[in-house]
Amino acid sequence: MPSTRAAIAVFESNGVIFGPSKAANAGGVAVAGLEMAQNAAMTAYSRDDVDARLQAIMAHIQRKRARTRCSTARRTCARRME
Secondary structure: OOOOHHHHHHHHHOOOOOOOHHHHOHHHHHHHHHHHHHHHOOOOOOHHHHHHHHHHHHHHHHHHHHHHHHHHOHHHHHHHHO
16 A cells, blocks of 8 residues: 555554565565466466466566665665664
């Protein structure tokens, strides 16, 4: 859900894990993209294949989010890395 920087600071100071709404919604969007890709290729992915691809996509999003957060909020990042 969209939140102001002040709200995010309150979440973090109370130990609430905050995920940007775009990242939180990314799993559904990624699976829809995988479905479109398999339909376009006239093939079918196994459940395990979809799960593996989704996990890779979500891990990439998390790594990218962590790098962005570190570059835009160095104090928070440094505090978390200690």
